[in-house]
Amino acid sequence: MTELTYLGAITRTLAEAMRDDPDVVVVGEDVAEGGPWGATAGLAEEFGAERVLNTPISEAAICGVAIGAAQSGLRPVVEIMFIDFVTLALDQLVNQAAKAHFMSGGQLTAPLVLRTQGGAGQRGGAQHSQSLEAWLTHVPGLKVAAPSNAADAAGLLRTAIEDPNPVVVVESKALYFRREDVPDGPLRVPLGRASVVRAGRDATVVAVSTLVPEALAAAEELASDGIEVEVIDPRTLVPLDLDTIAASLARTHRLVVAHEAVRQGGFGAEIAAQVQEACFDELDAPVLRVGAPFTPVPFSPPLEDAYLPGRAAIAAAVREACGR
C-alpha cells in the first residue's frame, strides 16, 4: 500500500501504462506542464514531447486527432480540462468515436480514453462546475466511468486504456486531493462491476463519484439511529452493473440513488427506471433520487453550498424511504 491522492493515483497509472505500452500517448491542453492540477506532472520529462502532446485550445480537434490515432494503432489518453468543455468535442466523441466500430461493420475500433473532471464546490461558476456524465451515457458505443476513490481512479483508468472502445473517465475535482491507501502495482478494475462499499440491511444507496463519500457519511449518521445502509458505487455508468444493485435490493427493498448532477435527466433516473423494470416486486418504497436542483451552478458561496447535494440530503432520502 502507498498513500496517494486520487490525482497521484491517476498520474502513477498514466506513467505505468506508458512504460508498458509504447503506443500509449497523452494528448491535451497543458499536459506537458502537468495540467492545472498536475494529473500529467512528470510525464513529459519521462516520455518526451512525442508522447505527451501539448495542444492548442481546440477540444474538437484534440478529440478527433485521438480518434484517428487510435484507429491507426495508438492508444491515446486525451485530457479535456473540464467536462464543461466536452461540449466542444461532442461531435467527435458522439459522431466519430462512438459509432466507428458499429458503422464500419466491426472493421474499425477507437481505443481512446477521454479523461475529464466535473463537479462543483470550487466557486468555479456555472461553466466550470457541471456534472454532465448523463449526456455521455446516452450514446451507444461510449463507456463511462466515474471513480470515487484513488484506487478506482487508478484501476478504472488502466482498464479503460486497455479497452478496445472509447471510454470517458469522469473524474471528480472535489476528490482530487483526498489521500488514500492505494495497493501497489498496476491495478485493474473491470468496467461494469460495481463495488459494495458498505454493507447494510435497511436501505440501499447507489451513489456516484463525489457522492460516494457523502453516502458513507450519511450511512454513519443513520447507523447511530439504527438504520443500516448499504452503499453501492457503480464505478461505471456504462456498462452498469445492475446485478449488484438488484442483489442488494433483494435484501434491503429500499433504494436511493444519489449524484451531484441535476436530478432532471440525471443518470439516477436511468438507474431508477432499470431497477423498477428489473425488480419492481422487491421494492417496498418508491425509488428516491438525490441530485442538484434544476438550475445552473450558482457562483455565490452560500448559494453554491446550498445547491450541492450531500450527506444531509442522502440521509433525509433514506429516512423517507424507510418511513423513519
Added chain:
Amino acid sequence: MWRIRAFEERVAELTRASEVHGLVHLSIGQEAVAAGVCGALRDDDVVYSNHRAHGHALAKGAPMAGVMAELMGRDGGLCRGLGGSMHIVDVEHGFFGATGVVGGNVPLALGSALAARRRGTDAVAVVFFGDGAVQAGIFNESVNLAALWRLPVILVCENNGFAEFTPRSAHTPVERVSDVVAPYRIERRTVDGNDALEVRAELAAFRDAGRAGGGPFLLECLTHRLRGHYEGDPANYRQALAADEWQALDPILRLQRLLDDTAPVAVIEAEARAEVARAVTAASESPYPPPELAGELVYA
C-alpha cells in the same frame, strides 16, 4: 474514372428504384480528384473522406460489390449494411471512412499521420473534404494543429463551388481555399481538379515530401459537381451546364482526348459497366443483415 462514373450512374438509377437507400451524394464530375489522389497512394496511406465518398472508396481499392452491397443495406456490404453511403469503410485498403458530418473527419487524418510518425513508418494520411467544410471550426482547428505538429497529412479539398445548395461566394468572401490556409505556411497548390494527370502529379509530389518527413500539405482541386447535392435534389439554385460546356469540363472526356490514339477507351468503359453489373448482381444476392447484428457491434 470510368469505374466511378459507371458505378454512380447505376447508383442513381438504383436510388430511384429504391434499391439503394437513404441519402446518396454522387460525385459525378469530380472523378479525377478521387482517381488522381488515391491512385498515387499505398494501402497503408490512410484515407478519410466525406459524405460524397463512393469515388474515393473505389479509387482507394474498395471492392465494388462490397460498396454496392453497402449502399443497398446488405450483409455483404463492406460495413455489413450498418454504415450506408455516408459511412463506407474498407480498412484492408486503407479507406478509413466517410462521414456524414461535414468536416468531421479532418482531424482524424491528422491522428493517422501522427500514428504513422510515432510508429516509424513513412505512410502519409489523406483527407478529402469539400469547400463547404472549410467554414467549419473544426477545419481551422485541424489546419492549425497539423501545421504546428508538421504532420505528414495531405488535405485534399474538392472545391466544386457549392456547399450543399449554396454557392461558395454566399458563405465566405475567401474565394480560394488555399488562401484560407495561407497564414499557416503550409505547402499548398490549387489545381484543375478535372485534370486527372495534374491532380496525380501534384499529389505525388506532396506524397513524396510527406514520406520524407514533410507536411502538412493542402491540395485544392477546382472541380464541378454535375448532379445535385444529393440524389433527388432538383438543384434549382444553379443553372445546369450546357452540353458543350460539360463536354469541355468532363474529366473523363478530357483524359480520353489525351489518350485517344493509344488507349482502348471504349473497352475501359465497357469493362467498368460490366463490373458494375456484376457488383449489382452480387449485392442483390446478398441477404439483409440479421437483426441481432446491430446489438453485436456496438462495442468491440
